[in-house]
Amino acid sequence: AQTVTQSQPEMSVQEAETVTLSCTYDTSESDYYLFWYKQPPSRQMILVIRQEAYKQQNATENRFSVNFQKAAKSFSLKISDSQLGDAAMYFCAYVLGDSGAGSYQLTFGKGTKLSVIP
Amino acid sequence: DAGVTQSPTHLIKTRGQHVTLRCSPISGHKSVSWYQQVLGQGPQFIFQYYEKEERGRGNFPDRFSARQFPNYSSELNVNALLLGDSALYLCASSFGWAGMQFFGPGTRLTVL
Numbered sequence: 001a002q003t004v005t006q007s008q009p010e011m012s013v014q015e016a017e018t019v020t021l022s023c024t025y026d027t028s029e030s031d032y033y034l035f036w037y038k039q040p041p042s043r044q045m046i047l048v049i050r051q052e053a054y055k056q057q058n059a060t061e062n063r064f065s066v067n068f069q070k071a072a073k074s075f076s077l078k079i080s081d082s083q084l085g086d087a088a089m090y091f092c093a094y095v096l097g098d099s100g101a102g103s104y105q106l107t108f109g110k111g112t113k114l115s116v117i118p
Numbered sequence: 119d120a121g122v123t124q125s126p127t128h129l130i131k132t133r134g135q136h137v138t139l140r141c142s143p144i145s146g147h148k149s150v151s152w153y154q155q156v157l158g159q160g161p162q163f164i165f166q167y168y169e170k171e172e173r174g175r176g177n178f179p180d181r182f183s184a185r186q187f188p189n190y191s192s193e194l195n196v197n198a199l200l201l202g203d204s205a206l207y208l209c210a211s212s213f214g215w216a217g218m219q220f221f222g223p224g225t226r227l228t229v230l
Binding site for chain 2: 037111
Protein backbone atom coordinates (compact mmCIF):
# COMPACT_ATOMS: atom_id res chain seq x y z
CA ALA A 1 0.00 0.00 0.00
CA GLN A 2 1.11 3.50 -0.75
CA THR A 3 1.92 5.78 2.20
CA VAL A 4 2.62 9.48 2.45
CA THR A 5 4.61 10.89 5.37
CA GLN A 6 4.81 14.49 6.49
CA SER A 7 7.31 14.65 9.33
CA GLN A 8 6.67 18.26 10.37
CA PRO A 9 3.36 18.61 12.25
CA GLU A 10 3.87 22.37 12.56
CA MET A 11 6.03 25.01 10.92
CA SER A 12 6.25 28.77 11.17
CA VAL A 13 7.71 31.42 8.89
CA GLN A 14 8.15 35.16 9.00
CA GLU A 15 6.14 37.13 6.50
CA ALA A 16 8.13 37.62 3.24
CA GLU A 17 10.52 34.78 4.11
CA THR A 18 10.83 31.35 2.51
CA VAL A 19 9.73 28.05 4.04
CA THR A 20 10.04 24.44 2.91
CA LEU A 21 7.57 21.71 3.86
CA SER A 22 8.72 18.10 3.64
CA CYS A 23 6.96 15.04 2.27
CA THR A 24 8.12 11.50 1.57
CA TYR A 25 6.11 8.73 -0.01
CA ASP A 26 6.41 5.03 -0.51
CA THR A 27 5.35 3.29 -3.71
CA SER A 28 6.58 0.59 -6.02
CA GLU A 29 4.77 2.10 -8.99
CA SER A 30 6.37 4.26 -11.68
CA ASP A 31 3.28 6.08 -12.98
CA TYR A 32 1.87 8.41 -10.36
CA TYR A 33 1.14 12.02 -9.51
CA LEU A 34 1.96 14.06 -6.45
CA PHE A 35 0.09 17.05 -5.09
CA TRP A 36 0.21 19.68 -2.42
CA TYR A 37 -3.16 20.82 -1.12
CA LYS A 38 -3.84 23.75 1.19
CA GLN A 39 -6.67 23.66 3.72
CA PRO A 40 -7.37 26.99 5.46
CA PRO A 41 -9.69 27.24 8.47
CA SER A 42 -12.58 27.53 6.02
CA ARG A 43 -11.94 23.77 5.39
CA GLN A 44 -11.95 24.05 1.60
CA MET A 45 -9.19 21.86 0.17
CA ILE A 46 -7.37 23.90 -2.47
CA LEU A 47 -4.88 22.48 -4.96
CA VAL A 48 -1.55 24.31 -4.71
CA ILE A 49 0.66 22.41 -7.12
CA ARG A 50 0.87 19.11 -9.00
CA GLN A 51 3.82 17.03 -10.21
CA GLU A 52 3.77 14.18 -12.70
CA ALA A 53 6.25 11.46 -11.75
CA TYR A 54 7.44 11.05 -15.34
CA LYS A 55 8.52 14.69 -15.53
CA GLN A 56 12.01 15.47 -14.28
CA GLN A 57 11.39 19.21 -14.20
CA ASN A 58 10.12 20.50 -10.88
CA ALA A 59 6.68 22.11 -11.00
CA THR A 60 6.27 25.79 -10.13
CA GLU A 61 3.20 27.95 -9.56
CA ASN A 62 4.04 31.57 -8.84
CA ARG A 63 5.50 31.64 -5.30
CA PHE A 64 5.13 27.87 -4.89
CA SER A 65 7.64 25.34 -6.18
CA VAL A 66 8.51 21.74 -5.47
CA ASN A 67 11.70 19.77 -5.15
CA PHE A 68 10.85 16.35 -6.57
CA GLN A 69 13.47 13.68 -5.91
CA LYS A 70 12.04 10.51 -7.46
CA ALA A 71 14.81 8.13 -6.40
CA ALA A 72 14.60 9.36 -2.82
CA LYS A 73 10.77 9.43 -2.99
CA SER A 74 10.79 12.95 -1.67
CA PHE A 75 8.46 15.80 -2.64
CA SER A 76 8.99 19.05 -0.73
CA LEU A 77 7.08 22.30 -1.15
CA LYS A 78 8.86 25.66 -1.09
CA ILE A 79 6.84 28.80 -0.45
CA SER A 80 8.68 32.01 -1.29
CA ASP A 81 7.79 35.50 -0.09
CA SER A 82 5.36 34.06 2.46
CA GLN A 83 2.12 35.96 2.95
CA LEU A 84 -0.36 35.99 5.84
CA GLY A 85 -2.87 34.24 3.58
CA ASP A 86 -0.53 31.25 3.26
CA ALA A 87 -1.30 30.24 6.84
CA ALA A 88 -3.14 26.91 6.63
CA MET A 89 -2.79 23.14 6.87
CA TYR A 90 -0.80 21.76 3.96
CA PHE A 91 -1.32 18.20 2.80
CA CYS A 92 0.91 16.18 0.53
CA ALA A 93 -0.99 13.63 -1.57
CA TYR A 94 -0.26 10.81 -3.97
CA VAL A 95 -2.37 9.14 -6.64
CA LEU A 96 -1.62 6.21 -8.89
CA GLY A 97 -1.67 7.04 -12.59
CA ASP A 98 -4.69 6.13 -14.67
CA SER A 99 -2.89 3.12 -16.11
CA GLY A 100 -3.00 1.48 -12.70
CA ALA A 101 -5.75 0.90 -10.18
CA GLY A 102 -9.42 0.99 -11.12
CA SER A 103 -10.10 4.02 -8.97
CA TYR A 104 -8.35 7.36 -8.81
CA GLN A 105 -8.00 7.73 -5.08
CA LEU A 106 -5.82 10.28 -3.37
CA THR A 107 -3.66 9.13 -0.44
CA PHE A 108 -2.90 12.01 1.92
CA GLY A 109 -0.28 12.64 4.56
CA LYS A 110 -1.26 13.87 8.02
CA GLY A 111 -0.55 17.46 7.17
CA THR A 112 1.70 20.31 8.28
CA LYS A 113 0.22 23.34 10.00
CA LEU A 114 1.91 26.46 8.67
CA SER A 115 1.80 29.70 10.67
CA VAL A 116 2.91 33.00 9.15
CA ILE A 117 4.27 35.56 11.60
CA PRO A 118 3.71 39.22 10.67
CA ASP B 119 -19.16 28.68 -12.54
CA ALA B 120 -20.20 27.14 -9.25
CA GLY B 121 -17.72 24.87 -7.58
CA VAL B 122 -18.48 21.62 -5.79
CA THR B 123 -21.30 22.11 -3.32
CA GLN B 124 -22.15 20.00 -0.30
CA SER B 125 -25.08 19.92 2.07
CA PRO B 126 -25.64 20.27 4.88
CA THR B 127 -22.71 22.30 6.22
CA HIS B 128 -23.01 20.92 9.72
CA LEU B 129 -24.91 17.99 11.17
CA ILE B 130 -25.34 16.61 14.65
CA LYS B 131 -26.60 13.05 15.14
CA THR B 132 -26.71 10.53 17.97
CA ARG B 133 -25.22 7.05 18.01
CA GLY B 134 -27.20 4.48 16.07
CA GLN B 135 -28.85 7.00 13.77
CA HIS B 136 -28.54 7.19 10.02
CA VAL B 137 -27.21 10.15 8.01
CA THR B 138 -27.27 11.21 4.36
CA LEU B 139 -24.77 13.70 2.97
CA ARG B 140 -25.17 15.28 -0.45
CA CYS B 141 -22.76 16.52 -3.08
CA SER B 142 -23.22 18.36 -6.37
CA PRO B 143 -20.21 18.25 -8.67
CA ILE B 144 -18.90 21.01 -10.89
CA SER B 145 -21.02 21.26 -14.03
CA GLY B 146 -19.73 18.80 -16.63
CA HIS B 147 -17.88 16.63 -14.11
CA LYS B 148 -18.90 12.99 -14.18
CA SER B 149 -16.93 11.59 -11.26
CA VAL B 150 -17.51 12.12 -7.55
CA SER B 151 -15.26 10.90 -4.76
CA TRP B 152 -15.90 10.92 -1.01
CA TYR B 153 -13.27 11.34 1.69
CA GLN B 154 -13.45 11.25 5.50
CA GLN B 155 -11.20 13.64 7.43
CA VAL B 156 -10.96 12.95 11.15
CA LEU B 157 -9.69 15.86 13.24
CA GLY B 158 -5.92 16.14 13.03
CA GLN B 159 -5.58 13.71 10.12
CA GLY B 160 -5.45 13.84 6.36
CA PRO B 161 -8.52 12.85 4.35
CA GLN B 162 -9.13 9.13 3.75
CA PHE B 163 -10.73 7.79 0.60
CA ILE B 164 -14.19 6.26 1.01
CA PHE B 165 -15.72 5.91 -2.48
CA GLN B 166 -15.38 6.96 -6.07
CA TYR B 167 -18.28 6.99 -8.50
CA TYR B 168 -18.02 7.55 -12.22
CA GLU B 169 -20.91 7.54 -14.66
CA LYS B 170 -23.18 6.31 -11.87
CA GLU B 171 -21.11 3.23 -11.14
CA GLU B 172 -18.85 2.55 -8.18
CA ARG B 173 -15.27 2.81 -9.35
CA GLY B 174 -13.53 2.19 -6.07
CA ARG B 175 -14.05 1.74 -2.36
CA GLY B 176 -11.71 2.45 0.53
CA ASN B 177 -11.29 0.50 3.75
CA PHE B 178 -14.61 1.41 5.35
CA PRO B 179 -17.30 -0.87 6.81
CA ASP B 180 -20.51 -1.76 5.00
CA ARG B 181 -22.33 0.84 7.09
CA PHE B 182 -21.01 3.30 4.53
CA SER B 183 -22.72 3.36 1.15
CA ALA B 184 -23.08 5.83 -1.66
CA ARG B 185 -24.72 6.33 -5.00
CA GLN B 186 -24.55 8.68 -7.94
CA PHE B 187 -27.58 10.01 -9.76
CA PRO B 188 -28.16 10.62 -13.48
CA ASN B 189 -27.29 14.30 -13.00
CA TYR B 190 -23.96 13.14 -11.44
CA SER B 191 -24.79 14.41 -7.96
CA SER B 192 -24.07 11.95 -5.19
CA GLU B 193 -25.20 10.86 -1.75
CA LEU B 194 -23.13 9.30 1.01
CA ASN B 195 -25.10 7.27 3.53
CA VAL B 196 -23.86 6.09 6.88
CA ASN B 197 -25.95 3.71 9.00
CA ALA B 198 -25.73 2.87 12.69
CA LEU B 199 -23.56 5.88 13.46
CA LEU B 200 -20.67 5.48 15.89
CA LEU B 201 -18.84 8.18 17.83
CA GLY B 202 -15.83 7.51 15.61
CA ASP B 203 -17.78 8.58 12.53
CA SER B 204 -17.49 12.19 13.71
CA ALA B 205 -15.45 13.87 11.00
CA LEU B 206 -15.40 16.29 8.09
CA TYR B 207 -16.75 14.57 4.99
CA LEU B 208 -15.32 15.93 1.78
CA CYS B 209 -16.64 15.46 -1.71
CA ALA B 210 -14.45 15.94 -4.77
CA SER B 211 -15.44 15.98 -8.42
CA SER B 212 -13.49 15.48 -11.62
CA PHE B 213 -14.33 15.45 -15.31
CA GLY B 214 -13.08 11.94 -16.01
CA TRP B 215 -12.47 9.13 -13.58
CA ALA B 216 -8.75 9.86 -13.56
CA GLY B 217 -8.90 13.63 -13.65
CA MET B 218 -7.86 16.43 -11.33
CA GLN B 219 -10.10 16.43 -8.26
CA PHE B 220 -11.74 19.62 -7.01
CA PHE B 221 -13.01 19.61 -3.47
CA GLY B 222 -16.15 20.97 -1.88
CA PRO B 223 -16.27 22.76 1.49
CA GLY B 224 -17.23 19.60 3.35
CA THR B 225 -19.92 18.55 5.80
CA ARG B 226 -18.99 18.51 9.47
CA LEU B 227 -20.68 15.52 11.13
CA THR B 228 -20.78 15.28 14.90
CA VAL B 229 -22.03 12.07 16.50
CA LEU B 230 -23.03 12.34 20.17
